[in-house]
Amino acid sequence: MKMIINTELCQGHNRCYALAPDLVDIDDLGYASHKGDGTVPPGREEAARLAADNCPEEAITIIED
């Protein structure tokens, strides 16, 4: 699974960071990007889905394997 954050849409709500801090990088202004190439480690799939489903900007896409 991959979790991809569209940084054009991100407005820095930080909901994804609260739910899946291990999958998200936050810059100095508070905007988010996915770590690395967005690959979700085994066992963190539900956290990634929650991050996507709580984003008020719908900026996060989940790509299932």
Added chain:
Amino acid sequence: MAHTEPVEDWCRDYDIFDPGYIRDPFPIWDRLRDECPIAHSDRWGGSWLPTRYSDIHAIAHDPTRFSSDEITVAPLEGGPADGVKAPPITSDPPEHTWARRLILPAFAPRAVEAYRDYTVALCGELIDGFIDRGRADAASDYAQQIPPRVIAHLLGVPPEMSDEFTEWVRGVLELGLTDPDIRMKYRAILMDFLWAQVNDRKANPRDDLITRLLQSEVDGQPVPDTHVVGTCNLILIAGIDTTWSSIGAALWHLARNPSDRARLVADPGLIPTAVEELLRAYSPVTMARVVTADTEVNGCPMKKGDRVLMSFPAANRDPEVFPDADRVVIDRARNRHVAFGVGIHRCAGSNLARMEMQIALETWLDRIPEFELADPESVTWAGGQVRGPRECEVVFR
């Protein structure tokens, strides 16, 4: 409290200061969402009121057609002529972009962690002050006391002044909303205070946010002093009534719902999720936009200069988006609420506000796990721009 005529037709003649609406707007939004999703009224300067999540979401993402030039829900004739606005909340792009970038670093997740210990200690001291009495006003003795002190700390102004801040902010945002004299009086007090703070930092720079704003540059030019005063004015105003209202509404809910309370006491790890749900269900903040050119939203014709009330609270009760929208589901896991707005004006203080709410609830529930309303009839609410309980006496058990 504003004087209002009774409302018969909510679709064509709503009144956001109607006492019944302030106390319980939820059934009114439900009806409007079904019958007339974008209501209109000539009262209080005239405005449109969208009530569906999708319409509010779309308008918030369209700053070209919907400007933030006038964001108060009840504008006053002959507003302030001092040239000080409240950037970035009153800015449109391109000014908005740099005005927002100036303040975001102070409110990023890591930055607000610096205020955590202070907030924990503050909440503990407030509770020490009333726990032996066996009762307290959850709104005025607790919720109201937290945000002004945290903001004072952040801006680098004396925390002893927090009672005055609260009075000034209520003067501008609550009591002054429908009374020009009160609004201008408190605005003048706030402006004098902020200009004195700014002039002081210019003479004696310190390690605080006001100094950093004064030292910032945009396109190689120093940021004008009027801009810094406006931004500090915004931070002071935006961070106080709002957060206080959310903490108060959360405690009001928990006082009336023993099963939710018991769950959070047994499992404090659920508090961050519960905070999102309480923010959704009791969102405090409504903002306005001004239409920049004749247009249409979902079949509803709007004219240039019309005002639109962005009822984020109504959006958050839309059953199209939230199953069981009118029920507080304390462990709701999927919750795309817009209590902090959405789009380019997303609340810059949202990380700070969440931290304050989480600590306020954690500390209260740890020390006072059992409490209930002293008298449900005596709870009072403020509404308009910011909705929340103003008197909420609870007894501990």
